[in-house]
Amino acid sequence: MTSAERVGSSILTAAIPAAMLICFFVLPFSIMVAVSFFERVQGAFFEPAFVLSNYERFLSPFFGSVLATSLLLAAGASVVSVAVAYPFAWMLVQFRRRGQTLILVFVLAVLSLSEVIIGFAWSSLLSRTAGIGNLLAFAGLVDAPRSYTPGLAALMLGLCYLGLPYAVLVIYPALSRLDPAIPEAARMLGASPLRAFLGTVVPLSRNTISGALILVFVFSLGAYLLPQLLGRPQHWTLSVHITDQAIFQSNLPFAAAMAVLFLMISLLLVGVSMLLGRQRS
Amino acid sequence: MSGLVVRNVSKAFGAFEALTGVSIEISSGHLACLLGPSGCGKTTLLRIVAGLDEPSNGAVYLDGQKLSGVPAHRREFGMVFQSLALFPHLSVAENIAYPLAIRGASRKTRASRVREMLELVRLQGLGKRRIHQLSGGQRQRVAIARGLALKPRLFLLDEPLSALDAKLREHMQVELRQLQQRLGITTILVTHDQREAMTLADHVIVMDNGKALQSGPPLEIYRHPVNSFVAEFIGRTNLIPCRRRGDRLIVLGSEVHAGSVADQTTVGQQETVLSVRPEHVRLCAADKGVLTGAITFVRDLGSEIEVSIAVGDIEILSSMPASSFGGSGVGDRVGVAIEFSQCNLLSRDQR
C-alpha cells in the first residue's frame, strides 16, 4: 500500500460520486435505450412496449439522406479545421509561455462560446448590412452588398469556426511534447524549415492527426444550432432531427432510437481515437 | 540496548527482494550512514525505520521498544526527504511549525519554536518567505529545521544533499555533522557518496543487493574491507588477482612473502584478490619494484598526481603528493612498489 493509497483509498470516498454518476448518467442512458423500443402515444410522451418500428424508420431514403448530410458536413468541417489548426498549434508551441497562455485563453474563450452566439455572430458577419457584404461593396468588389446566409458555405464556415479551437486544443498538447531538438537536428542536417517540419514533425504526430480528425468529426456531428441558423432545411443534421422529433413532433421513441444509433457511431469513433492516442504514448 | 536496533529485516515487493535479513545496531546519539549503490535497499530500510513501509519479516526496536505496527505519524521521528518535500503552499515558518500546528500547539509556542529552529539552521528573518523564493541550500536547511522541530527521537535523512552542487554539498555536510553533534540526536543518513559517509558518520553500514555487507566506524571499513565490493565502494582500490602457494603469494608473476600482507581474511583460499589502495603504490626505477610496467596516463591534479601503469594485462593506479612525483611521462617503463603491510587479501567474487 502506497502512502497515496492510505490517504484516499476509503471505499466511502468513491461511493457517493459513483452513485451520482450511475443514477444521473448510466440510468438516463438506459432509460433512453428502453424508450427507443417504446411506442409513441399521442398527447403523452410514450408507452412501454417492445417494438422495432422506431429502428425500421432508419431504412427510409429520407433518413439516409439526413445521415449522409450529417456525416459529410462533419467530415468536411473536421478536415478543414485540422488542416488549419495543425500548423497553428505547431507555431503556438514555439511561442514563449506567456504568449502561449495568452493565445490559449483566447482560443478557450472562443471554444466555450455558445453555439447560439456563434450562429448569431456569423449570421451578422455574413448579413447584408453588417458584415463582409458591406466590406466588399466598400472596396468596390461587388456592386451592392448581399447576404451570404443561409447557405451551405455559411454553414460550413460556421462549423469550421466551431471545430477550429477544438482542433487546436486537441493537437496542441501532443505537439508541445515533441522534442524540439528533432526538427532542429533535421535543419542542422540541411533541411529547410518547411522540409524539417514535413519530414519530422508531421510523421511523428501522424496518430495525433488521425485522432484529432476523429474527435473534431464527432464534435462537429454534435452541432445542433448552426444548421438551423446558417443552413437551409436540407442541411439539417441528425442532431437537429433528434431534437425536432423529441420536442416538436413529440415522438420520443423515434428520437431515442436515433440517439442510440448516434451513440453507437460516436462511441466507436471515440474508441478508435483513444486507441490511436494509446499507440502514441 | 539504548539506540536503534534493526533485527533480521526483510522486505519483498512481489517477487523482488529489496532487503534480505538485515540486522544493524546504532548507538544512541550516533550518526550512522547507510551507504551503497542505487537499488541496494538503503532507502527501503530507511522507510521501514520511518514506518512508511512495513517489513515482510523482522522488526525494528528503538531503546528496547518494538516499533512494529506503529504508523509513521505516531513515531515522532524527523525525516528529510531526497526531494525535500517541503510544502509549497506554506511559508518557511509554517513549514517548520507544521508538526506543532497539527498537534494543536498554541500560536506562541509555535512562534518561539520557529524562531529557535531558524536560528539553529541560521535562517533568521526568512520565516515569511515562500519556499520557491529560497536557494537550494536554504531549502535544505528549512527541511532540516522542519524535521527537527518536534525534537524527534530519531532523525532520518534520505540522500538530503544529493541535489546540491559539489561545493555547497561539502559545506552542508560539515554543518549537518556539527548540528547533529550539538543536539546529540540519533541520526540515520542514506547516501551513495562514500566521501559524504566518511565526513559525517560515526558508523557506516555498507549495503549491496539488499544485504548489509559490513558495518563499523568509517576508517575501520576503509582499512579492513571484508570483500572486494566494499573495498571498491569505500574509496578507490586496485584489485589484483593473485594465487597463494604455501607461504608465498604470486602477484602477476612475482612472488612475495604472504606474511607481509596485513589483513588476511581469506587465509586458506588458493585464488584470492589483493586490494591495494592507490596511495600504497609507489613508482621506482624499473629494476627496483616488485612489478614493472609502462605508464599509460598521468593525471596532474595540482596537489596530487595520479599515474596509471599497465602491468601485464591489468592497470594499476598510483597516487602520490605532487612533491614526490619524479616527472615520468606516458610510455616510460617504471617499477611498481607496493606496501604490502597496508594491503588486504580478499576472496574472489564476493558479489
Place this chain on the structure above:
Amino acid sequence: MNAAWFRALYTGGVIAFLAAPLIVVAGVSVNSQRSLVFPPEGISLSWYAELFVQSDWSSALINSLLIAIGAGLLAVAIALPLAVHAWATKSLLARALFGLGVAPFMLPPVISALGFMVFWISFGLYGNMLATVVSHGIFLVTLPLVTISIGLADLDELMIEAAQTLGADRRTVFRTVLFPMIRPYLVSGFAFAFVLSLNEYIIAYMVAGFSVETLPIKIFNSLRYGYTPIMAVVAVMFAAISACVFGLVGWFGNLPRLLGAERT
C-alpha cells in the same frame, strides 16, 4: 519570405478569423439604433443597460448564473472524491468510474440531452431548474475531473509521507497538504464547468427549455422573432466572461499544463 514572417502572418490570420465575428458583434452591440448595422451608426451603451432592465432578459441572466454556479459546484463535488480515489488506488474500478466521468463530455451533447430529458420525464422533474443544474453538473464533471487529476499527478507523493513523518494522520494529511495543494486545480475545474454551463444550449433546452429560460435559449428564441441588439450585448458579455475566467486561470495557474502540455 522568411519563417518568422510566415509564422506571424499565419497565426495572425487564424486569430483574425476567430476574432472577426466577435468584433462585428461588439460593434453591433453599441449601435444607437435598433438595427443590425456594422460599422455602428452612433455609439451608445444603452443596450447594455437594457439587458438588466428588461425583465425577461434579466431573469434569463439570473437563471443562467444560478445554473452555472450550481452545476459547477456539483461537478467539483463529484469530481474531487472520484479523482482522489482513482489517483490513490489506481484500481480497475476506479479507472472505470473515471471513464464514466469523462464519457458524457466526449459524446455529441444531443445524446446526453435526450438521455437527461427522458430521465427527468420519468422522474417528474422535467421542466424544473434543478433538473438543468444536475444535468449540467453531470455533463460537465469531466472538466474538474481532468484538472484535479492533473493536479494530483503533479503532486510529489513524498509530500504526503513527509506530512506523515511529521505526525499527520490520514484526515490531517488531506486537510493540510492534499487539499490546499490541489485547490488551484479545483478552482480551474470549477471555472471551466461554470463557463461551459453558461454557454450550454441543448441540454438546458431539452431538459427545461420551455420553463427555465437561460440566456442562450433566450437568444435563440428571440432570433425567431427578429433582431434585438441585446443579443449582441449578451454575446459580447459571454465572450468577455469566458476570456476573464480563462485569463485568471492562466494568470494564477499553468494553463498550458492544464490543457495537457508538458510540464514547464
